[in-house]
Amino acid sequence: MPIPVRKPRIPWSTPLLAGLVALLAVLLAPPGAAHAAQDPAGARPPGGSRPVYSYDRAIRETVWVDTGLDGDGDGRADRVAADVIRPREAAEQGRRVPVIMDASPYYSCCGRGNESQRKTYDAQGNPLQFPLYYDNYFVPRGYAVLLTDLTGTNRSDGCTDIGGPSDVQSAKAVVDWLNGRARGYASRTGTGRVGAGWSTGAVGMIGKSYDGTVANAVAATGVKGLKTIVPIGAISSWYDYYFAKGAALFGSGPDGLAAGVESPGARDRCRAVQRRLAEGAPRTGDWTSLWSERDYLDGARKVRASVFAVHGKQDLNVRTKHLGQWWDALAEQGVERKIWLSTAGHVDPFDFRRESWVPTLHRWFDHYLLGYDNGIEREPMADVERAPGQWTTDRVWPPRGxxxxxxxxxxxxxxxxxxxxxxxxxxxxxxxxxxxxxxxxxxxxxxxxxxxxxxxxxxxxxxxxxxxxxxxxxxxxxxxxxxxxxxxxxxxxxxxxxxIRDYAARGEGIRTLTERTCWGDGTPADTGCFQRTEPAAVSTDxxxxxxxxxxxxxxxxxxxxxxxxxxxxxxxxxxxxxxxxxxxxxxxxxxxxxxxxxxxxxxxxxxxxxxxxxxxxxxxxxxxxxxxxxxxxxxxxxxxxxxxxxxxxxxxxxxxxxxxxx
Missing domain, CATH: 2.60.120.260 (Galactose-binding domain-like)
Structure with missing residues (x-):
């Protein structure tokens, strides 16, 4: 499959011409191609979904979803902000689309990706920039991309509880809303209801670190409609993030992390939640009920979604113990799985193997969200990096024998x-x-x-x-x-x-370059272009x-x-x-x-x-x-x-x- 890096784009200073190009892309597409992107039962273009929808004309909106919880104790149910971008042409044709969701606490405090991108909004509060490449690449191919602010972060109500019930319900409620089981609103405090009739109800969750952890946690609830998850460097048990069999690992406890990700307005109203986090997670290393709530391994028996797990073998932040025990628990349940193991640290595959990752992820979502029989589930289960940029595959992992x-x-x-x-x-x-x-x-x-x-x-x-x-x-x-x-x-x-990759250095095995490549389409506010990377290697004995x-x-x-x-x-x-x-x-x-x-x-x-x-x-x-x-x-x-x-x-x-x- 050719590398999907587009040619130099028409300058966005000519928006009319850009719009005409996008329109021509739809008009000249093979018959049925635009419809196939939303309708798994309809005719599909061979190979997979194609970029037949315009990105600049896409619908961008925010829906506030009722979680059913009152984490901040203000007397009303918390609402989480779900920023959505979806193809306008599909909506105009009455065609429904599946959803790729990244639920995160980092959209305002810390940013996402190698360039720490944050969400941005216009003067009316409408979303402009959707961090990462998911929207640029997948919206033209007939997907909606939905980025959820976990409770207590960015524009959401409530309080973050570091992998606990509120975090999990933040994202699960959005899956329920997409499937008609939860309420959505047009504003944070208003009563105007918003439905998700534009969605097929098929959801794929993706994300690195905390975001991937939430994907694991939501999958462990068994929620209907979640078809696949792609956890990258993700936690499977929060105890094992902070402790190793009673020994405290460096860093603050969950209350410190909560203080770091909460929106400024949440810090005062969430003091009681932070206190419970501190009291429930003593630095003694003892297991408490707080850790039981944040251990997703038992929930593997409820997982309905397929799992494409990615992890760095030298990840010293979210160590591969999390991957190993989650992978084994899923295997016991017969969950459909795929795995990539790099020799980098806490690094996204977009930054250590971009040209292979994006088309692989594309085919994964096409299969599990759009129903394409593209054979990805029959391909080798594991890709393993042996040396910087050198990969092998295995039919199953761990290998038979x-x-x-x-x-x-x-x-x-x-x-x-x-x-x-x-x-x-x-x-x-x-x-x-x-x-x-x-x-x-x-x-x-x-x-x-x-x-x-x-x-x-x-x-x-x-x-x-x-x-x-x-x-x-x-x-x-x-x-x-x-x-x-x-x-x-x-x-x-x-x-x-x-x-080996220099995983102990600042880049954890990658070096960021100044040159950019573009993935999908873009606007001046969200270009879809990202700095290239290369392996940062070191010789050792x-x-x-x-x-x-x-x-x-x-x-x-x-x-x-x-x-x-x-x-x-x-x-x-x-x-x-x-x-x-x-x-x-x-x-x-x-x-x-x-x-x-x-x-x-x-x-x-x-x-x-x-x-x-x-x-x-x-x-x-x-x-x-x-x-x-x-x-x-x-x-x-x-x-x-x-x-x-x-x-x-x-x-x-x-x-x-x-x-x-x-």
């Missing part, structure tokens, strides 16, 4: 620099480190073969064959602290030369590709953290972020265990010395080929395994001494 395999740490010739293999360590083997909150995973990886007091590291020998991990790993540790509190980090490292953290005081569960008894052994499992990474032949695989991961994890109240019982610790890896692939790669097949004499736990025998293993 992916099975859990176990690697075990063992002492090496030098304390603190051990080995990683399939045989358990001898009984009594230990390795110790002292938490240093000033050291990070990059510091640890750079000194993986050199003992340092802040970490212990374990490495395989050079691999005989490639070793591919696809999915979520975990590390089971038995640890004895010498203080009443302790944080733990575990990271997987690919030791060998590579060129070690790549951290998965990580996880925990507060040892939550060894017994998330409900309550407990003070530790110095000198007592505790067992805990660290969940490592999902990934798809190939450790090439000749490289080594490393597991590093340490304390606070500087810049990502907040320190514990103490900086203890911790001793790891190696016999009772192990890492579980989702390997393509399972144990057989591991044996080939580590050349360990056929070696006799040590026979433990104590009863086995999933990761080795229980310690004989005092322990609080769950």
């Amino acid at each position: 992916t099975r859990a395999a176990t690697l075990r740490p063992a002492p090496g010739p030098v304390p603190g620099a051990g080995t990683l293999g399939t045989r358990p360590a001898p009984y009594g083997s230990t390795a110790a480190f002292t938490d240093d909150p000033g050291r990070s995973e990059s510091d640890w990886a750079a000194t993986v073969d050199r003992p340092t007091p802040d970490k212990v590291a374990f490495t395989t020998g050079p691999l005989a064959h490639d070793l591919r991990l696809a999915g979520s790993s975990s590390v089971r540790l038995t640890v004895t602290p010498q203080a009443a509190s302790a944080h733990l980090s575990a990271v997987l490292v690919d030791l060998g030369p590579a060129t 070690h790549t951290v590709f998965s990580r996880g953290w925990a507060d040892l005081g939550h060894y017994a569960g998330l409900a309550h953290g407990r003070p530790l008894t110095p000198g007592t052994a505790y067992g805990i499992t660290l969940d490592l972020a999902a990934t798809d990474h190939v450790v090439p032949a000749g490289h080594r695989l490393a597991l590093i265990v340490a304390g606070t991961d500087a810049g990502l994890l907040e320190p514990a109240s103490t900086t203890p010395r911790l001793t790891v019982d190696l016999r009772r610790s192990a890492v579980r890896l989702p390997l393509v080929g399972g144990d057989d692939a591991l044996a080939r790669a580590t050349a360990d097949a056929g070696r006799p395994q040590a026979r433990p004499t104590a009863p086995l736990t999933p990761y080795g025998p229980r310690p004989a001494g005092p322990t609080l293993l769950p």
